[in-house]
Amino acid sequence: MKQYIYKAYGMGVFICLLIFSSCDLTTAVDDVEPLYTISADEAIYDEKSADLALLGVYSGMTQYGLDFPTVFFVPDIFLGYSNAGFYANNEEQLGWSSNNPILTGSIQHGAYTRFYSLINNANWVIEQTGMLSDDIFDTPGRRAEVIAEARLMRALATFYLLRAYGQFYDTSSEFGVVLRTDPARYEEELPRSSVQETYTAILADIEDGIANAPENRGKTFTNKTFARAFKAKVLLYMGDYQQAASEAKAVIENPGSGFALEADYASIFGPHDSPTLFEKSEIIFGIPGVETPEGTGVGWGNFYNGFSAGVDPVYFDMVNTGTLTIGGQTIAHDGGRVESITDPFGGSLGTPLMTKYSDYTTDYEMHYVMRMAEIYLIHAEAAARASGMVTPEALSSLNEVRKRAGATTTGGDGFETYPESISLSEFLEAVRIEKLVELYAENGENWFDAVRYAYEDGGFNSGFQVSEIKATATDPNKFIFPIPQTSVEVNSLLVQNPGYQ
Known part of the structure; x- marks a missing residue:
């Protein structure tokens, strides 16, 4: 053929x-x-x-x-x-x-x-x-x-396949995905690999990316920092928490030139009328949407326009009224992030819209494959699970993301950083909720x-x-x-x- x-x-x-x-x-x-x-x-x-x-x-x-x-x-x-x-x-x-x-x-x-x-x-x-x-x-x-760039893209596609169509959560499962590492020259039937075999193939491609990918030739291309961050994420999914924490910590401490948490959360996702959208330090790797001079909005944001998907009011309620009680403090889930990246009135559709990807009037959109905030939260979860306790480093990683979002450190109620008294179970729930707020509508x-x-x-x-x-x-x-x-x-x-x- x-x-x-x-x-x-x-x-x-x-x-x-x-x-x-x-x-x-x-x-x-x-x-x-x-x-x-x-x-x-x-x-x-x-x-x-x-x-x-x-x-x-x-x-x-x-x-x-x-x-x-x-x-x-x-x-x-x-x-x-x-x-x-x-x-x-x-x-x-x-x-x-x-x-x-x-x-x-x-x-x-x-x-x-x-x-x-x-x-x-x-x-x-x-x-x-x-x-x-x-x-x-x-x-x-x-x-x-x-x-190396091609292998990282192959690893990413394989990872997405595993999450969507395989039992990604269980490394002992036989239900991984069909692995393809050679070009298809003829019609060929292949069986599914196990979950562990699938992860092994993904990590092999990532290791080549760590060794040989460019440092940073633009945020819309894979790079060494993405390879290192992606490795931490894959290890987290595999349940190898010790190594995941180590890899994530290394990225946080030495992210490479051009990579850092943005000072302001809302600024990550704009402007939509300029290609500077693709240059933000927060982005580790992202895919630009299809640019259309007519402003017709045919990129990723088109799916959060109220026809395919919308922000459910349940989410607004959870974010705006949800709290965790930690050591006598009533700590709010958020302090304004969701409002900064949504249109609660939904324009003519009457349904809340997600504006991370598009403001529905201009052309530039970004599908955020990985951001720096995710690495902090990967480190927080992995370090705590690996240690069986809330280490100072794990707590710091979680609170850095919250402080960037405006959390205060007064030790009172409201949108505060989490205190040292937080238990392991409380901490893991806090990390999950923080990711729910920080990474909402990003890659599911x-x-x-x-x-x-x-x-x-x-x-x-x-x-x-x-x-x-x-x-x-x-x-x-x-x-x-x-x-x-x-x-x-x-x-x-x-x-x-x-x-x-």
Whole structure:
């Protein structure tokens, strides 16, 4: 089967080469007659062509239609703090709201195949660039950087697949994802790897990124700091808390040039009328939205416009009135962050809108893959879990994020930093809530946190339950998406997730 590389035009920052392959698609590549194609093994022959092909890998994470971003905004609907908006008009969308996603959803299939297309694009770049010699590249070390950036994107796509479609919370589970580390040259059936095998593959790609990725050639490209931060996050998900804490601490203490907490929370997410949006020190790595001179809003923010998703009033109530009582103090969850990144009136739609991604009038949008605040919160949780107690370092990391948001240190009630008297269980709940406020609507992070916490606290059988947040979330089998049925049907080795057979 011949492999091709597409030239894609008019994609704003991602005017680039796109590698096309089947890779878990239901339509065979041989049935497609693309325009403007060249053989993949002829397309990468020097530094410029390698960089163009690499841009094709990055473009796989931009927003095209509804199918792809579902794995990022639907988890917020699962948790109940976002709603399906006016778009909730069929069985699939209503299923999201009740934590019962249906099996045959075409939207879920689109997201699943898009990730594998990105992975296959990365595999071609890795293989073909690896065949070149260093002296072909004008920039010293650029060959290794291209490969490292592609491997980091492959790791990211694999991680997102694992979270959405695999039992990511249990390293002993057989239900990982199908691993693809070579370009697809023919129709090939592969079985699912275990969760541990999936994490091992992700970490191998990350290690190459740590060793060889660029320091910082722009926040819209993977880099060494992202590789180090991403490693800490993966280790946290694996339950390797000691190493996760160590890696996160190293990033906090030595983040690299151009990386730091922004002084003001709201300033991270604007302005939307300037590309300076992509230059903020807070951003470790992000994907820019599709730029449109007409201001039509076709990027990530388009999904929080009230039709696909909106900010549920339950979230406003939780943030604005929620408190934890610690050592006699009544400590508020937030002091204004949510108001700074939402439109509570919802414009003409009458539903609260999320404005982290767009103000719905201008062009520049950013999908925040990782921010510095997340690293502080990863460190806080991992350090506490690893030590079995609230260490001063863990408490400091949590409070740094709160202080940036305006928390005071007077030791009174209200939006305060957490005191040294906080217990371990109180602290872990405080970290989860802090992430719920700080990272709301970013990658569905809050849903996956709730699932991790519940599994860690008794394997879904005791302790903290996801249903404490979302009453209908009682079936752990429905905590992840089903493998799309169309993919199961074309791969006899692909086993469906439990509860969806």
